[in-house]
Each structure stands twice: as structure tokens, then as C-alpha cells.
Amino acid sequence: MSGHPHVRHTSLLRPMAARGREEEHRAATPLELFFDLCFVAAVAQAGRQLVHALAEGHPGTGIPGYLMMFFAIWWAWVNFTWFSSAYDTDDVPYRVVTLVQMAGVLILAAGIPRAFNDSDFTVVWFGYLVMRLALVTQWLRAAYSTRGEERRTALMYAAGVSLCQVGWLGLLLLPDDAKSWLFLGMAIVEMSVPAIAERRHQTGWHPHHIAERYGLFTIIVLGETVLAATVAVQSALDDDEALDTLLPIAGGGLLIIFAAYWIYFAVPIHLHLASNRQAFAWGYGHYLVFGSAAAIGAGIEVAIEETIGKAHISAFAAAGAVTLPTALFMFSVWMIHSRHHKRGMAQQLVLPVSAVLVLACTYAGRTAVLFTGLVATLTVAVGVTLAARRAEANGRAQEAG
Template sequence: MSNVLRRMHARGRGEAHRAATPLELFFDLCFVVAVAQAGRQLVHALAEGHPGHGIPGYLMMFFAVWWAWMNFSWFSSAYDTDDVPYRVVTLVQMAGVLVLAAGVPRAFDRGDFTVVWFGYLVMRLAMVAQWLRAALSAEGEERRTALRYAGGVALCQVGWLGLLLLPSHAKPWVFLVMAVCEMSVPVFAEHRQQTGWHPHHIAERYGLFTIIVLGETVSAATVAVQSAVDEHGALGLLLPIAGGGLLLIFAAYWIYFAVPIHLHLASNRQAFLWGYGHYLVFGSAAAIGAGIEVAIEEAAGKAHIATFAASAAVTVPAALFMLTVWLIHSRHQKRGFLQQSVLPVSSLLVLACTFAGHQAVLLAGLVAAVTIAVGVTLTARAASREAAA
């Protein structure tokens, strides 16, 4: 009967062998749909030559997806009881994710956030219920922290009504203000006492979501290549893009998982900056796949943009990924000027590849591959010096 209903006590930070659960993995898979929807809308906007609409729209939709995932992931790291009520409420949250994903095209194309807001409402009611349940089982400052979370999440959901009630020109500003308010809730809620999130567990959760985003990128690029080959057979232009894109994706995986970041996550001071910074990591990783689709459509003559713009759709997010991973993730484990400079320099070189015409993606992929080789070599030399000392 213990698995039917348990008291929702905080998990211990020093808990051994803490790993992601099957329920958490199932939860993450629901976000594949939402990420794919946001990426697909970005492709359409960029291919039609509307970056001024596509990029802000993508940033807003991806924030909605990312923040919904963040809310659950950090809560589950601190309070996962894996009993019946916890599982049922989590499944309700997953239903909300799917509703949100269904509303992404309408929000992106028409500025109609009704379906997205309702999906968020479903998720938020479940999230508030989880925090209230945690408060019932806690005492003192831990209870007040849970109540602050419940209240903050509920108030922010009310604030998002501005997307439904205010005119179109005000919606980007509403989104910006509410995004700041959302990210302020954890800072406010935990200013007296930290929740019991687990460093190794949360690092694993972020790593798994990185894999999911990169997997979606591979899928999007594969479909784009298949479509172009079926319709045009322009293998001479498509194969370099496909090869360079694949090298970029493989390099993104290697770069992210090169260091054990959980050793850096000692307190909220490190965790907030690292966790929030992943908005750019995840968003740029997903945008690489969208950019590959755009580059393929341009090479096949289906996109209404210049080759330079199509190349930039790949190189800019790839460079942003490299730089952001170094800034919030990799640099904490790098030693010496040479190791620290590899990713920043490589990000600049990837950007420079934008001017290489139809070979831009292939050259960017080769730069990424060389980056891995240089990084591995420098790490091996540093390890040899330490062993000799």
C-alpha cells in the first residue's frame, strides 16, 4: 500500500544512485511534439523570408515549452514520491503539454494564444496541486517555500491572461514581462530555504532533454533531405548540407556531454544560472535542425531567401550553442587558456562559415569536428601532465 499514497517528503540531496524515472522519461517524450511544432513554424517563417516574425515567435513558443518542462523537472527532483496521486497529476500535466503543442501553430501564425494558455492552465493547476501537497507534508520554512511556489505559479497563470485580452501589438511585451515574472518565482520562493533538488539527478534530466532536442533535430533534417531528394534529386547540393548538419549534431552531443556538470551544482547560486541558461542551449540546439531544413529547401529552390540567409539559419544557432554551452556548462571543468578558448574560437569560426555559400553547412560541420578533436587532444595532454606530476 505504500505505493498507493505516501507523505510527500523532500528527497535528500545526498541520496545515492538517484536517476531519472520511467515516468520522467515518458513526460519528456511529450515535449518532442511541442519542440517539433515550434521548430516547424520557425522553418516556414524563415523559408518565406520572414525572420522578423519567425525568430521572436520561436523564442516565445520555445520559452513556453522549456518553462513547462523546467517546472516539473525541478519539482520532481525535490519531491518525487512515485505514488498514485503523483503519477496521476503528472499524467494530467502531460495532457496539458499536448494541448499546448496543438496550440503552437495558431499562436505562431495568428497571435492566438487561447489553446496555448489553456494547455498551460491544465499544467499549472496540476503543478499548484503538487506544491500544495508538498506543503501539507512539510513544516516551518519548507512549508512556506512550497506555498510561495503554489501562489507564485497561480498568479503567473492569471498574468498570462494578458495574451488573450490585450491587443496584438502589446502581446510581445506581455510575454516578456510574464517570462521575467515566471523566472522570478523560484528565486522568491527559495530565498530563505532551498528545495531538495538532487545535483546528479537534475544534471541527468537536463542531459536527457538535450538528447531529445538533438534527436528531434536529426528527425527534422532527415525528413527535409528525403523530401528534397524525392522532389528534385539535387544530391550534389543536398549531400554536403546533410553531411555538415550531421557533423554539427554529433559535435553538439559530444560538446555537451564532455564534462560532468553535477559537481558544479552545489547551491541555488550555480543552479539558477545554469538551469536558466539552458533556454539558449535547448533553443539553439532545436534551431539547428530547423536551420538545416531551411538550407535544404533553399538549395532545392523551395525557399524564398538568399543562400546567405539560409546558411545563417544553421551557423548562427550552431555558434550560439557552442558559446552558451561553454559559458554556463563546459568552462567550469576546463583548465588553462587553451582549453577555455576552444569553444569561443570555434563559435566564431562557425559564424564565419556563413559566407561560404552552399558549402557553409559542410564547412561548419568540419569546424565542429575539428573542435572535438582539438578538445580531446588538449584534455588528454592535461591528464598526462597531471599523471606525471
């Protein structure tokens, strides 16, 4: 019986051979999309805790807590994403072990409130343990199926991930005032594992597949911002007295979301990912992209709560909860993503200048979200215009040549 040439059928067991970097039609699988869906719960939990902390006027604890929890979420996603790009066999053991990793993600999500509010990382650590046991199993399967330097790389990954999990035990044993420093140190160690493991042999991750996977996760975190804008609309409909002040937040929030999507997907970034040097910098930099995108949604919720009198902060602080992550998103996307495809000073300056203008919108108080949305929309319009002019000029040059 014949089928589509690119359809992969699940078998009971097959060797875990590396996928080819030049493989055609390499796209995200339903299992990977299902895996990403589990992270929605974790991202939502981190965002919810950030909203509570900022609305209560505790940015000094809320922001560091959010950064730590989002790193835990992001790094768990990164570990699986790069492995699956290199060694997706899609047999029964691979699927079962991936489903176990998903269970670990949900355990992690359940433990975020305790870790955020009480510095109790027990549940978070156990969720990571479940994910790490599954990931190490995958790497050991890869080592068993390969030889030479490729086998050594897989074993280095398995050993590095295992040792890091032991290091995270410090979160359960050390006093609270030392946990932040341990977290910072362990984060650096975690991000060093891939560079050490792939020093002699690079795994066969696929540039187009990786770019697609990161793009899909960007959509997930922007989805959290969509939810925040929806809350604004619902609140406006439930409270007629606040209708005039809440609808601009909803409208501005939607403009920010739409612009963020347009800005991120404006360039074919897979063409830039030629080696580990480019890929690591690009992939690690997405911690800021993902974290700021999710924080925009939290900021919109904070702005809503301040408007209806539920937040114990000023209008300026509530505005900053939206403008700061929006500006960070614009700048970080430009730094690691867009600038590689911009030509000329005008194109290169669009996002950095827009980030500064967004920060200036903080002084607009309760209208800051709307003004930020308008600046973001103008940013897209200017970017599209400059790109069209550049393409037209290149076309004329080719015709003349």
C-alpha cells in the same frame, strides 16, 4: 519478498517528503522520460513554425515567435523537472497528476501554430492552465506533508505559479502589439518565482539527477536536428538532380549533431551544482542551449528548402539559419556549462573561437552546413586532444610528487 534495494514500488498514497540531496543512485524515472517524450511534439511544432517563417523570408516575426513559444515549452518543462527532483513520491496521485500535466503539454503543442501565426494564445494559455493546476496541486501536497520553512516554500511556489497564470491572461485580452512586451515581462516574473520562494529554504533538488534530466532533454532537442538531417537524405534520394547539393547538407548536419552531443556531455556538470546560486544560472542558461539546439534542426530544413528552390530567401540567409544557432549553441554551452571544467587558456578558448569560425562559415553559401560540420568536428578533436594532454601532464605531476 525481497527486491532490488534501489527499485521503488508505487503505493496508493504516501507523504510527499523531500528527497535527499545526497541520495545515492538517484536517476531519471520512466515517468520523467515519458513526460519528456510529450515535449517532442511541442518542440517539433515550434521548430516547424520557425522553418516556415524563415523560408518565407520573415525572420523579424519568425525568430521572436520562436523565442516566445520555446520559452513556454522550456519553462513548463523546468517547473516539473525541479519539482520532481525534490519531491518525487511516485505514488498513485503523483503519477495521475503528472499525467494530467502531460495532457497540458499536448494541448500547448496543439496551440503553437495559432499563437505563432495569428497571435491567438487561447489554446496555449489553456494548456498552461491544465499544467499549472496540476503543478499547484503537487506543491500543495508538498506543503501539507511538511512543516516550517519547507512548508512556507511550497506555499510560496503554489501562490507564485497561480498568480503568474493569471498574469498570462493578458495574452488573451491585450492588443497584438502589446503581447510581446507582456510576454517579456511575464517571463521575468516567472523566473523570479523560484528565487523568491527559496529565499529562506532551498528545496532538496538532487545535483546528479538535475544534470541527468537536462542532459536527457538536450538529447531530445538534438533528436529534432537528427530528423532534419534525415529529411535531407530522403530529399536527396527522391531528387537525383539535387543529389550533389543535398548530400553535403545531410553530412554536415550529422557532423553538427554528433559534435553538439560530444561538446555538451564532455564535462561532469553535476559537480558544479553545489547551491541554488550555481544551479539557477546554469538551469536558466539552458534556455539558450535548448533553443539553439532545436533551431539547428530548423536551420538545416531551411537550407534544404533553399537548395531545392522552395524557400524565398538567399543562400546566405539559408546558411545563417544553420550557422547562427550552431554558434550560439557552442558559446552558450561554454558560458554556462563547459568553462567550469576547462583549465588553461587554450582549453577555455576552444568553444568561443569555434563559435566565431562557425559564423564565418555563413559566407560559404550552400556549402555552409558542410563547413560548419567540419568546424564542429575539428572543435571536438582539439578539445579531446587538449584534455588528454592536460590529464597526461597531471599524471606526470602526481608521479613526480
